[in-house]
Amino acid sequence: MHTLALAAGGTPAVSTGISPAFHVAVFLYGIAALLYVGYFTRAPSWVLRAAPIVLLLGFLAHGVEISLRGVNDVHPATSVREALGFLSWVIVGTYLVAARGRRLGVLGAFVAPICLAVLAAARLSPTGEAETGLNTLGRIHISLATLGVAIFAIATGLATVYLLEARALKSKRFDKVLFKKGVALETLDRLSHRLVLVGFPIFTVALMLGVIWASQRKSGFDRPEYPLALVTWLAFGSLIVTRTAWGWRGRKAAILTIVGFTAAVLVFGIYFARRALG
Numbered sequence: 001m002h003t004l005a006l007a008a009g010g011t012p013a014v015s016t017g018i019s020p021a022f023h024v025a026v027f028l029y030g031i032a033a034l035l036y037v038g039y040f041t042r043a044p045s046w047v048l049r050a051a052p053i054v055l056l057l058g059f060l061a062h063g064v065e066i067s068l069r070g071v072n073d074v075h076p077a078t079s080v081r082e083a084l085g086f087l088s089w090v091i092v093g094t095y096l097v098a099a100r101g102r103r104l105g106v107l108g109a110f111v112a113p114i115c116l117a118v119l120a121a122a123r124l125s126p127t128g129e130a131e132t133g134l135n136t137l138g139r140i141h142i143s144l145a146t147l148g149v150a151i152f153a154i155a156t157g158l159a160t161v162y163l164l165e166a167r168a169l170k171s172k173r174f175d176k177v178l179f180k181k182g183v184a185l186e187t188l189d190r191l192s193h194r195l196v197l198v199g200f201p202i203f204t205v206a207l208m209l210g211v212i213w214a215s216q217r218k219s220g221f222d223r224p225e226y227p228l229a230l231v232t233w234l235a236f237g238s239l240i241v242t243r244t245a246w247g248w249r250g251r252k253a254a255i256l257t258i259v260g261f262t263a264a265v266l267v268f269g270i271y272f273a274r275r276a277l278g
Contacts (some may be wrong), residue, residue, distance in 0.1 A: 021065035022123055028058030029092075029116040036109035048105060052096065055112055059092045060132050062119065065274070077134060077142040080271045085122035087268070088115040090150035097192065098154055107157045125272075141209040148203030149264045152236065154259035155195035159254035162188040165252060191248055192257060193239075200236050205231055225267045232267070235260030 035051035063185045066076065066089060076086035098104065165185055207229065239256045242248040
């Protein structure tokens, strides 16, 4: 299917301009990543309190950076690089909302460095090409797909933390910092599922719009990223069905969540490699 599909074409390259806001965002994300390491050590409490604040400031700076690019007609749906930069921003925002009032600091230790790396790759990689045949339908499709994947990313992060904590419990390593400062397994499982329930209809609409858009542009469906996008949809759809019909929870649900998100990452990776490095 055409979800997450940013087709190659012979259009002018996208501007590589880097604004001061980018450097501020990278700096703050880097500091936040270091602070979040405190969840794996015996760091002072002020370090743990400062981590989400610094991450929020980085998120705001990143938002300014995206806005400045938009003023220069470089929008999130313009190219693979722009979509990746927007994806990292939405992931951070989704995490900040999901973590509000919850002890999800351990998840922040994964979110901050990953989004820092994605943003750096998006802005510092070789220039990609602008999307061909990009119309309003295409922009909505790409925006919704990016939002859906961002929500799936946080759900996957929660699933990963679930597996880590479950492993610590099984091996009776109660002295581990991860277990002490983590969240109850049931809470992790439930929150991950709620995020999947939110992200799945968004991703479904994006998938449908992508098919229509591809048909309008007469694009073929023989590239590997199309079935991978479908695998993402099937994995998360199956997760909802199996949980409702057969009560799948815990480890099985966490693994299926990771499988679905892995397929989505591969779609982005294929397009990024083809357009930015090809």
